[in-house]
Amino acid sequence: MILLSLILxxxxxxxxxxxxxxxxxxxxxxxxxxxxxxxxxxxxxxxLTLSLWPCLLVWPFGIGVTAWLGLLTASSLMIMTSLxxxxxxxxxxxxxxxxxxxxxxxxxxxx
Amino acid sequence: xxxxxxxxMAWLHTWSGLSMGWILFAVFLTxxxxxxxxxxxxxxxxxxxxxxxxxxxxxxxVQHLQRVAPSAESWRIDLxxxxxxxxxxxxREPGQTQGRRGGPRHILDATTGEQLFARDTRGGxxxxxxxxxxxxLPRNLARAIVGVATMFMLxxxxxxxxxxxxxxxxxxxxxxxxxxxxxxxxxxATAVLALPFHIMITFSGLLLVASTLLFWNYEPRGPRxxxxxxxxxxQQVARETVPVPTLAxxxxxxxxxxxxxxxxxxxxxxxxxxxxxxxxxxxxxxxxLQSGGGPGGGTDVLRFDANGDMLKMREQRADxxxxxxxxxxxxxxxxxxxxxxxxxxWLFFLSGILGCLMIATGLVLWCIKRARNQLGRVGFxxxxxxxxxxxxxxxxxxxxxxxxxxxxxxxxxxxxxxxxNSFFISWGLLALxxxxxxxxxxxxxxxxxxxxxxxxIPLLDLLNSEPGVWNRWVESNGIVxxxxxLCLLTGLAFAAAVQYLLRPQTKSVKARRSHVTPSTxxxxxxxx
Numbered sequence: 228m229i230l231l232s233l234i235l236x237x238x239x240x241x242x243x244x245x246x247x248x249x250x251x252x253x254x255x256x257x258x259x260x261x262x263x264x265x266x267x268x269x270x271x272x273x274x275l276t277l278s279l280w281p282c283l284l285v286w287p288f289g290i291g292v293t294a295w296l297g298l299l300t301a302s303s304l305m306i307m308t309s310l311x312x313x314x315x316x317x318x319x320x321x322x323x324x325x326x327x328x329x330x331x332x333x334x335x336x337x338x
Numbered sequence: 339x340x341x342x343x344x345x346x347m348a349w350l351h352t353w354s355g356l357s358m359g360w361i362l363f364a365v366f367l368t369x370x371x372x373x374x375x376x377x378x379x380x381x382x383x384x385x386x387x388x389x390x391x392x393x394x395x396x397x398x399x400v401q402h403l404q405r406v407a408p409s410a411e412s413w414r415i416d417l418x419x420x421x422x423x424x425x426x427x428x429x430r431e432p433g434q435t436q437g438r439r440g441g442p443r444h445i446l447d448a449t450t451g452e453q454l455f456a457r458d459t460r461g462g463x464x465x466x467x468x469x470x471x472x473x474x475l476p477r478n479l480a481r482a483i484v485g486v487a488t489m490f491m492l493x494x495x496x497x498x499x500x501x502x503x504x505x506x507x508x509x510x511x512x513x514x515x516x517x518x519x520x521x522x523x524x525x526x527a528t529a530v531l532a533l534p535f536h537i538m539i540t541f542s543g544l545l546l547v548a549s550t551l552l553f554w555n556y557e558p559r560g561p562r563x564x565x566x567x568x569x570x571x572x573q574q575v576a577r578e579t580v581p582v583p584t585l586a587x588x589x590x591x592x593x594x595x596x597x598x599x600x601x602x603x604x605x606x607x608x609x610x611x612x613x614x615x616x617x618x619x620x621x622x623x624x625x626x627l628q629s630g631g632g633p634g635g636g637t638d639v640l641r642f643d644a645n646g647d648m649l650k651m652r653e654q655r656a657d658x659x660x661x662x663x664x665x666x667x668x669x670x671x672x673x674x675x676x677x678x679x680x681x682x683x684w685l686f687f688l689s690g691i692l693g694c695l696m697i698a699t700g701l702v703l704w705c706i707k708r709a710r711n712q713l714g715r716v717g718f719x720x721x722x723x724x725x726x727x728x729x730x731x732x733x734x735x736x737x738x739x740x741x742x743x744x745x746x747x748x749x750x751x752x753x754x755x756x757x758x759n760s761f762f763i764s765w766g767l768l769a770l771x772x773x774x775x776x777x778x779x780x781x782x783x784x785x786x787x788x789x790x791x792x793x794x795i796p797l798l799d800l801l802n803s804e805p806g807v808w809n810r811w812v813e814s815n816g817i818v819x820x821x822x823x824l825c826l827l828t829g830l831a832f833a834a835a836v837q838y839l840l841r842p843q844t845k846s847v848k849a850r851r852s853h854v855t856p857s858t859x860x861x862x863x864x865x866x
Contacts, residue, residue: 247506
């Protein structure tokens, strides 16, 4: 459950990071279009919100929220480190596990 | 107008951070370590490392108490748990007031029930106390200093958020290898990623010391404890001896109903027919009930009578706290992490380390920004020296505190004081060294020292403990090896920082400096 929350929030942060022009460009050498960015942003916030839910199942409300915030710190740290030092692994994870990665061809074609 | 506001906020951020940064770093570092206060104390008492938690612990404790304190008013048994593998028993003799420490105290082996004699040490408690009462200062003055520092921290946090231009765009940004830019990124990232924690810990910390700051509102604290206990007339009745029921099944029952282990057992009027047995859960299930203070505040409670039958529970858990109290309790509990299981504790620890890094990078950044123009000026040189003393010096002193624990003979009188003295003496010496060598060389010397001291702690522990430690580590729940491992990692992190400083520089950047605090998770300095 806790791992699920961590993964969900990491996925969420990955989407949010990719909705930032600079990070997307650094990873894929081309700027994201605005449709992509909005889609990533939406998915990102959605995943972040969803990641609260497993925490509330495991813990009572107050402690659950505290734990959730702690997990957010951990997962955002992971994403930041991987963006700075492990771009290749980040790209791989993005293509394999993130909805934004799967949607990219779709969004780019329409553009 | 907006720009002006932001600029004044930046000014506020710079100076509120700088003026209290060194104290804040010390408070943050020792506070972060205090999340593992019990574990540190355990590491510092190798005599207790052989004890392994067992199901019969409570009954072993009762056997011991029957022998040493048959006529006590009450017994208190702190059962072994994942953080402390020994049994702590204490009792209150008739007529004795219930002080904070609650009378005599024995430590028992959790498998055999034998009494253990640990070396005299303040352990993690020293770091915990230092974190809000500093040391050797009058209690209220020290608390006031920490309180003011906390207030500055809050100001720094808020003004920092306002100053940060692009919180969302720069959320994940860390640009390495760009000197000042990298330091700024590291400072912002460590702050923003753990921002909820920073705000929570600062605000709740402020609430905890607030009573001292509002000195006009200050009520001197009398001796703690139940008021009626001291004045009660002692009645020494010839007591018939009623055996204590076997505790293991009762505790199993309690554990099943809470879904978490029993932390403490209190037996009131033991060995009499009026005996009540109260079991408290190990962790809190809620944030709003009172934190600190009375035994077992906020934990789940079950009571049993002399026959081992469950008594009706008191129904006063939900009420009893007004909204204001509930908020205050929430923050107190949050700050101390009293509800936290291992995972949450580690998350708090991680966030705390990020906080240390935030303060440290902020302090270093101040110097880097001014290195070109102000080199040689008194203020600049003073800040440089204090930075080294506060960041690298304190890290070394912490390592030396652990070293002293193993090197000072176990039976020396006042050895606990000597451990603390060695901490402060070494910190003082390192501060002097920092005044003498206050630029890059100073950082290299002190960080290398920290690297060596920390990474050799596992070796020290190994050489210092009895043979057969490996078997013991396999059986025990791993606190000692994890502690050693963390020390090694910390040492390696410092070594990486030294390597970063020693690398050949492309441009001659004078007065570029680096530092690192105990963490390997976020090493802005370490280039891949």
